[in-house]
Amino acid sequence: MDALFILAQASGKSANVVPVDLIWEQVTSLSWIQxxxxxxxxxxxxxYGWRVFKVITVVCFGMLGLFAGMRVGGMITxxxxxxxxGIIGLALLAVLSIPLMKxxxxxxxxxxxxxxxxxxxxxxxLPQQFIWAGAxxxxxxxxxxxxxxxxxxVMMFTSLGGAGLIIVGVLALLYRYEMHQTEKAxxxxxxxxxxxxxxxxxxxxxxxxGMVIQNKLVKGTSDWKL
Numbered sequence: 001m002d003a004l005f006i007l008a009q010a011s012g013k014s015a016n017v018v019p020v021d022l023i024w025e026q027v028t029s030l031s032w033i034q035x036x037x038x039x040x041x042x043x044x045x046x047x048y049g050w051r052v053f054k055v056i057t058v059v060c061f062g063m064l065g066l067f068a069g070m071r072v073g074g075m076i077t078x079x080x081x082x083x084x085x086g087i088i089g090l091a092l093l094a095v096l097s098i099p100l101m102k103x104x105x106x107x108x109x110x111x112x113x114x115x116x117x118x119x120x121x122x123x124x125x126l127p128q129q130f131i132w133a134g135a136x137x138x139x140x141x142x143x144x145x146x147x148x149x150x151x152x153x154v155m156m157f158t159s160l161g162g163a164g165l166i167i168v169g170v171l172a173l174l175y176r177y178e179m180h181q182t183e184k185a186x187x188x189x190x191x192x193x194x195x196x197x198x199x200x201x202x203x204x205x206x207x208x209x210g211m212v213i214q215n216k217l218v219k220g221t222s223d224w225k226l
Contacts, residue, residue: 017128018118023199024192027171035172042165046210049158050151050218056158057104058094065093106146109153112160113142116207119200151218152211159210160203167202 030038049056069089073082097104117138121131146153175188191198 017131018122020193020199023168024189026168027175027188027192030169030172032173032176035169035176038165038169038172042162042167042169044162045158045165046162046206047213047217049162049210050154050214053105053154053158054098054101056161057101057108058097060108061097061104062090062094065089065091068093102150105150105153105157106143108157109146110139110143112153112157112207113138113140113145115160116204117141119203123197123200125196151215155211155214155218156207159207159214162210163203163206166206167199 044052045056066086066089069085069087069092070082071085072089073085076085114135115138118131118135121134122128126134142153142156146156171188171192178186178188
């Protein structure tokens with residue numbers, strides 16, 4: 001009973017787990033050119049990610065190794081340990097992801113599934129401090145699907161990455177346009193902060209569109225190999 005009471009109290013508190021402020025900071029920091037570049041690269045990821053998924057996978061794991069290496073290097077007091085830790089981590093995971101490409105793509109597919117289900121959790125207005133429950137469901141489901149049908153993992157994580165870039169770029173363009181108006185309605189900011197469903201709905205919709213288009217393109221291409 002005590003555990004249930006504590007859980008009920010925790011669910012009643014508002015905990016801002018979703019980094020909306022960080023997302024908005026990225027939106028407002030982009031210039032016109034940077035926003036257009038983000039939309040352009042996002043479109044390539046969204047529609048043709050299946051063509052360059054190996055490069056994207058190596059880059060993703062290289063960045064993961066970079067951050068992990070810098071974190072480990074920060075625990076060492078020797079000079080330049082953070083720099084060398086980042087370089088070693090980047091090279092190690094990037095190189096390992098090449099022979100273990102299928103596993104790496106499956107992991108990215110599982111992560112993409114976790115992000116999508118977390119977005120659904122957030123859009124439904126459920127307690128943010130328990131968003132990890134929604135993420136676990138997506139990670140397990142995405143991981144299982146990725147190991148069973150490898151192409152789905154490729155289409156899922158590339159479409160998700162492209163959708164994220166396009167959404168941030170488009171919001172940045174709309175924000176810049178709004179800033180140049182005589183009457184600033186602050187409409188874009190209100191969409192992001194006042195409507196929890198807005199960002200997840202845009203992300204899920206764009207990801208779904210990307211997966212559908214990629215599936216049609218993959219079926220029409222006979223020379224695509226995993």
